[in-house]
Amino acid sequence: MTIEFFMLLAVFLAVLLATVRPLGRYFAWIMDGRPAWGPLAALETRLLRLCGVDDSEMDWRHYALGLLIFSLIGTLIVYALQRLQLWLPLNPQHFGAVTPDSSFNTAISFVTNTNWQGYAGESTMSYLTQMLGLAVQNFLSAASGIAVAFVLIRAFARHSTRLLGNFWKDTYRITAYALLPISFVLALVLVSQGVIQNFLAYQNVTTLEPTSYTTPKLDAAGQPVKGADGQVINETVVVPQQTIAMGPVASQEAIKELGTNGGGFFNANSAHPYENPNALTNFLEMLAVPLIPAALVYTFGFAIGDTRQGWALLAAMVLVFAVAVTLLAAAEHQGNPAIGALGVDQAHTALQSGGNMEGKETRFGIAASVLFDAVTTTTSCGAVNSMIDSYTPLGGMVPMALIQLGETIFGGVGSGLTGMLVFALVAVFIGGLMVGRTPEYVGKKIESFDMKMVSIAVLLMPILVLVGTAFAAVLPVGLAGLANPGAHGFSEMLYAFTSAANNNGSAFAGLSANTPFYNGLLGVAMLFGRFWVMVPILALAGSLAAKKRIPAGSGTMPTHGAMFISLLIGTLLLVGALNFFPAWALGPIVEQLSPLASH
Amino acid sequence: MKHVRPALSLFVLLTVLTGLIYPLVVTGVAQVLFPWRANGSLLAVDGRPVGSALIGQNFTSPGDFWGRPSATSPYPDNAQASSGSNLGPTNPALIDAVKARIAALRAADPDNHAPIPVDLVTASGSGLDPQISLAAAYYQADRVARARHLPLAEVKALIAKTARQPWLNLFGTPRVNVLELNLALNALRAEHLD
Numbered sequence: 001m002t003i004e005f006f007m008l009l010a011v012f013l014a015v016l017l018a019t020v021r022p023l024g025r026y027f028a029w030i031m032d033g034r035p036a037w038g039p040l041a042a043l044e045t046r047l048l049r050l051c052g053v054d055d056s057e058m059d060w061r062h063y064a065l066g067l068l069i070f071s072l073i074g075t076l077i078v079y080a081l082q083r084l085q086l087w088l089p090l091n092p093q094h095f096g097a098v099t100p101d102s103s104f105n106t107a108i109s110f111v112t113n114t115n116w117q118g119y120a121g122e123s124t125m126s127y128l129t130q131m132l133g134l135a136v137q138n139f140l141s142a143a144s145g146i147a148v149a150f151v152l153i154r155a156f157a158r159h160s161t162r163l164l165g166n167f168w169k170d171t172y173r174i175t176a177y178a179l180l181p182i183s184f185v186l187a188l189v190l191v192s193q194g195v196i197q198n199f200l201a202y203q204n205v206t207t208l209e210p211t212s213y214t215t216p217k218l219d220a221a222g223q224p225v226k227g228a229d230g231q232v233i234n235e236t237v238v239v240p241q242q243t244i245a246m247g248p249v250a251s252q253e254a255i256k257e258l259g260t261n262g263g264g265f266f267n268a269n270s271a272h273p274y275e276n277p278n279a280l281t282n283f284l285e286m287l288a289v290p291l292i293p294a295a296l297v298y299t300f301g302f303a304i305g306d307t308r309q310g311w312a313l314l315a316a317m318v319l320v321f322a323v324a325v326t327l328l329a330a331a332e333h334q335g336n337p338a339i340g341a342l343g344v345d346q347a348h349t350a351l352q353s354g355g356n357m358e359g360k361e362t363r364f365g366i367a368a369s370v371l372f373d374a375v376t377t378t379t380s381c382g383a384v385n386s387m388i389d390s391y392t393p394l395g396g397m398v399p400m401a402l403i404q405l406g407e408t409i410f411g412g413v414g415s416g417l418t419g420m421l422v423f424a425l426v427a428v429f430i431g432g433l434m435v436g437r438t439p440e441y442v443g444k445k446i447e448s449f450d451m452k453m454v455s456i457a458v459l460l461m462p463i464l465v466l467v468g469t470a471f472a473a474v475l476p477v478g479l480a481g482l483a484n485p486g487a488h489g490f491s492e493m494l495y496a497f498t499s500a501a502n503n504n505g506s507a508f509a510g511l512s513a514n515t516p517f518y519n520g521l522l523g524v525a526m527l528f529g530r531f532w533v534m535v536p537i538l539a540l541a542g543s544l545a546a547k548k549r550i551p552a553g554s555g556t557m558p559t560h561g562a563m564f565i566s567l568l569i570g571t572l573l574l575v576g577a578l579n580f581f582p583a584w585a586l587g588p589i590v591e592q593l594s595p596l597a598s599h
Numbered sequence: 600m601k602h603v604r605p606a607l608s609l610f611v612l613l614t615v616l617t618g619l620i621y622p623l624v625v626t627g628v629a630q631v632l633f634p635w636r637a638n639g640s641l642l643a644v645d646g647r648p649v650g651s652a653l654i655g656q657n658f659t660s661p662g663d664f665w666g667r668p669s670a671t672s673p674y675p676d677n678a679q680a681s682s683g684s685n686l687g688p689t690n691p692a693l694i695d696a697v698k699a700r701i702a703a704l705r706a707a708d709p710d711n712h713a714p715i716p717v718d719l720v721t722a723s724g725s726g727l728d729p730q731i732s733l734a735a736a737y738y739q740a741d742r743v744a745r746a747r748h749l750p751l752a753e754v755k756a757l758i759a760k761t762a763r764q765p766w767l768n769l770f771g772t773p774r775v776n777v778l779e780l781n782l783a784l785n786a787l788r789a790e791h792l793d
Contacts, residue, residue, distance in 0.1 A: 004765070004768065004769065007768070007769055008769060008770075011769065047612060050608070050612075051604075051605050051608035051609045051612060052604040052605050052608060053605045053609070062602070065602055066602045066605070066606065069602050069603065069606045070606050070609070070610065073606055073607065073610050074610065077610075077614075120680065120681075120682070122679055122680065122681065123679060123680055131618055131619075131622050132614065132618040132619065133618075135617065135618060135622065136613070136614050136617050136618040139613065139617040140610075140613060140617075168605045168606075168609050171609065171613070172609065172613070175613055175616070175617065176616070179617075180616070180617065180621060183621070184621065184624070184625065187625045187629075188625065188628060188629065188632070191625075191629040191632075191633050191636055191637050192632070192633050192636065193636070194636045194640050194652075194653055195636075196636070196637055196638065196639050197622075197625055197626050197629040197630075197637045198626065198629075198630070198637055198638050198639075199626065200638065200639075202679055203639060203641065203648070203651075204648075205641065205648040205649055205650050205651070206647060206648070206649060207649065207650060207656045207657070208649060208650070208656060208658070208663070208778070208781055208782070208785075209656070209657065209658055209659065209660060209663065211657045211674050211675060211676065212674075213673060213674040213675075215673055237674075239674055242650060242654070242656060242676065242677075242678050243677075243678060243679045244639060244641075244651055244654055244678040244679070245678060245679045245681075246638075246639060248622045248625070248626055250625060250629065250637075251621060251622040251625040251626070252622070255617075266681045266725075267680065267681045267682055268681035268682060268683065268724060268725035268726065268727070271681075271683065271723070271724030271725040272681050272725045272727065273653040273654060273655075273725060273727055273728070273729055274639070274653060274654075277640075277653050278770075278771065279765070279766065279770035279771035279772075280766075280770055282770075283770060335717065336688045338688070338689065338693075338694050339694070339697055339717065339720070339721070342694075342697060342698060342701060343701070343714055343715070344697070344701070344714060344715050344716075344717050344720055345713075345714035345715060345716050345717060345734070346717045349734065350773060351716075351732060351733040351734035351737065351773050352716050352717070352718065352732035352733065352734035352735065352772070352773065353718075353732065353772045353773075354717060355717070356688065357717045357718045357721040358683075358684065358686065358688070358693065358721040358722060359683040359684065359685070359721075359722065359723070359724045360721075360723070360724055361723055361724050361725060361728050361730075362667060362718055362723070362728050362730040362731055362732055362772060362774050363728075363730055363771055363772060363774055364771075364772070365771075365772035368770075368771075368772075369724075384724075385724065386724045387683035387684075387685055387724045389683075389685040389686070389687060390683060390684065390685060390686060390687065390688065390693075391688070392688050393687075393688060393689070483685055483686070483687075484685075484686065484687040484690045485690065486689075488687035488688075488689060488690065491687075508685070509683070509685050510685030510686070510687070591687070591688075591689055594689055
């Protein structure tokens, strides 16, 4: 643990919290649908009319239907772009069609805001697929997540109504007034620091030293040549050049973080120097991730006329986050005992970051690596600037547990707020049971139907994760993909299903997940994890909006003080631990206790 | 199905806006304001491109500074296949790889008994890390000076000149760019020959 880490954490939280109020109010303005500055308002009216959008509001069923149709179109287009990219423009490396199962997985992955990646970007996707398929969904999946949060906010703010907003108008306004302008500025700052933005073919350079490597000799049919003794013959290949992947990276990088998407242009994601060249870009990319999720919590409090309610939820998020990331930093600063035993210097000094550096970049060291990965796993972003598969066992467990809390600590754009509100309802429900009163939250009575929807939203994810992991762990096709033996291999599978069902997208990336088995099963987990949570939440919104607003009485539990914040955190941790503790025990905990680690 | 028309037309509209206009405008502005960086921060010697300031290269000769080990496939520092090793901390394959890297460093510099800085024996996350820690650079200074027949002080001065320190003690780590350092060494040799 170092002073640098605590300073970085403090500055990060201070800057983030300073943006909450102004940006939260801005989102309230977007949500209210009030006209923008002259020409923009005229443009909005004309474009929406051109699209056949009428100005009327929808009930929750129509809102959900619009969202599902919109997502279905997106899925089909992303699938088609991947399958047809060979015949489409902007494909300088002439990449062929992506396989059907991988295309299916990736299409769902980007439409559900997961951005799980079974493929390696720079050797699979054409510039057109990246730009017109994947990056577009980075915008639209983020917009639909925020739209659902708008609906739930309206449900609490309104009373005795069925009307909850217009999905098309919300989607347009979120994209045009928030996501696009912020992304544009961020993209240009990223380019100024070295993130690339071009349409060039991959560049060949002559390296200072040639690289040579041995590889099995292949015959004309691509089969290894065998000698008289039946052994494979190896040959030495000398590579005098480096071929450097290019592309329109910065524009995609900006929305990848801002929309909590996380799908990297390159295989190494934000560890790649062209996605994240220095400590400043790292800080900005980190900041962009929880920017909107944190602001929307304020929007909620602002819209219901009691900002204390928003601050209470935000306080719970910040507290859990700060403790978790500190644990993570402590684990990684310790370094790897097995490597330390070989006489390697892992100490933190003025000349090196030290710590567990396998899978981490020199320019980030431990502090900026763990903070980045904690930010992207608490939110549904899932970008990484260091390889979680190579974290220490307890270090790797922290990101996994953060996702398994349902991504409510900041969470995804929109889905984080709705997830946290769902847990707030669970907390007041438990509180109500203790004192024997009907639970209420910010002026709404919480009744049987509401709790049913809440239960579906809370319980679906653990079912997907645990059942999916169980299948992978007993089927040979599941075990075939593991990169590491033993308990660590189990963690790889558990992490994959955790990531998919929570629409996170980060990975213990050693798992070879680009197989029909994993592409299919993880695709289904992502689909259910997104829409089978969103639809119950919209139904909950419909029920809440129809209720009258009841004034707070003497028996109402206040939901803005330290008592409620503790109850909320307790509920979150209790549900998470009850669901996942046995699985943690089989993976990261047993690995930490294994003989090699305790050398 | 009154939702189908708005769904289709809004999808087309937003695709054009976010998938074409946005990246093309960013590209246009970037190419005007920051052309060198937007095109990959490529470095040239005598007009010939020799690499990127942001992409690591593989160095194995004793006279060059070595960079971070790279787990890209099929050869190290493959800049069209970025990747980490993804080996878990208790995986015997990781420990074997670290042992092999230690052996290579010791073989190239048998008299150096200092503890080896951890970033010299662990694979980077991208496989393309362009930098090493200052500790890793100073660890190699003696070997490089001997192989190039340069005074040790001159090599150390070059490291100090190329080094980057954390900004405000907050952003970044003490580090040095390996390609820039080796290019500076080559330039130094050219100077000596003159």
